[in-house]
Amino acid sequence: MGHPLLDLTNKTAVVIGGTSGIGLALARGLAQAGANVVPTGRRDEQVRAATAEVVALGRRSLAQTCDVTDNGSIERLLQSVRSEFGSVEILVNCAGRTKRMPTLDFPEAEWNAIMETNLYGTLRACRVFGRHMIEKRYGRIINIGSLSSFVGLFEVAAYGASKSAVASLTKTLAIEWAASGVCVNALVPGVLRTNLNAALLDGTERGREFLMRTPMRRFGKIEELAGAAVFLASDAASFLTGHLLVVDGGILASGVNQ
Numbered sequence: 001m002g003h004p005l006l007d008l009t010n011k012t013a014v015v016i017g018g019t020s021g022i023g024l025a026l027a028r029g030l031a032q033a034g035a036n037v038v039p040t041g042r043r044d045e046q047v048r049a050a051t052a053e054v055v056a057l058g059r060r061s062l063a064q065t066c067d068v069t070d071n072g073s074i075e076r077l078l079q080s081v082r083s084e085f086g087s088v089e090i091l092v093n094c095a096g097r098t099k100r101m102p103t104l105d106f107p108e109a110e111w112n113a114i115m116e117t118n119l120y121g122t123l124r125a126c127r128v129f130g131r132h133m134i135e136k137r138y139g140r141i142i143n144i145g146s147l148s149s150f151v152g153l154f155e156v157a158a159y160g161a162s163k164s165a166v167a168s169l170t171k172t173l174a175i176e177w178a179a180s181g182v183c184v185n186a187l188v189p190g191v192l193r194t195n196l197n198a199a200l201l202d203g204t205e206r207g208r209e210f211l212m213r214t215p216m217r218r219f220g221k222i223e224e225l226a227g228a229a230v231f232l233a234s235d236a237a238s239f240l241t242g243h244l245l246v247v248d249g250g251i252l253a254s255g256v257n258q
């Protein structure tokens with residue numbers, strides 16, 4: 001039996017970007033903590049597979065695609081989840097994309113696409129679900145930051161700008177909605193190997209540098225983020241808002257590692 005304040009039974013969580021990598025691991029973690037979980041993304045097949053995982057864990061789910069670049073699709077998702085579950089208590093904004101290229105060569109269209117998903121997508125989902133949570137006077141929003149919310153990472157300027165802005169947005173919404181019962185925090189993963197970054201990390205100098213800079217000397221496992229997400233989503237975090245919770249094996253704490 002876990003701590004009662006960490007129990008998410010009878011809560012409904014929507015995890016956007018919940019069909020792969022970190023988001024899927026968070027969807028599993030929230031379901032294991034008792035929540036009904038709606039993992040979503042753009043591709044129907046992936047949505048169905050993620051939904052089936054939630055059901056296999058003994059929770060309720062709902063399969064509906066969502067694209068955070070389209071406000072209407074987020075609105076439709078909220079409507080479906082409300083008619084199935086009544087309300088949404090937890091939102092995780094995990095949709096993200098990245099591209100590495102020298103900033104001078106970076107095509108503007110690609111820059112805009114990264115901003116559209118990582119920053120404006122997070123903003124759209126916060127607004128659609130935040131309005132509902134404010135009406136209910138209860139909500140937990142978890143945005144996903146990055147080490148690049150804090151420090152510069154080589155040749156990923158658009159991604160870093162988007163994630164720094166997500167950190168800022170998290171704090172601003174936290175103070176705006178604090179009196180309405182809606183807590184807005186960010187989970188900041190260190191380096192975890194997923195579809196997003198495998199090509200950037202595997203057998204590269206960049207991958208080796210990350211390992212050298214990580215006091216734990218390894219990449220994180222996606223399931224190592226679940227506990228932090230369950231905590232932020234729970235009533236145990238009732239006085240916690242505007243916080244960026246870094247789960248990074250010590251990278252941001254470290255200066256020299258040998």
Ligand code: NDP
Pocket residue numbers: 016017018019020021022023040041042043046066067068069093094095096097117121144145146147188189190191192193194195196197
């Ligand atoms: P993945 O590529 O494995 O997962 C991305 C998820 O987002 C998929 O479910 C994808 O599904 C969904 N997605 C992408 N675009 C959209 C969109 N427009 N609308 C809705 N869903 C979308 O990546 P990760 O798990 O690595 O990354 C998840 C988050 O974690 C990102 O925000 C990333 O920046 C962040 N992060 C990752 C780190 C890492 O080390 N991996 C470190 C720090 C932060 P589909 O393509 O079907 O839409």
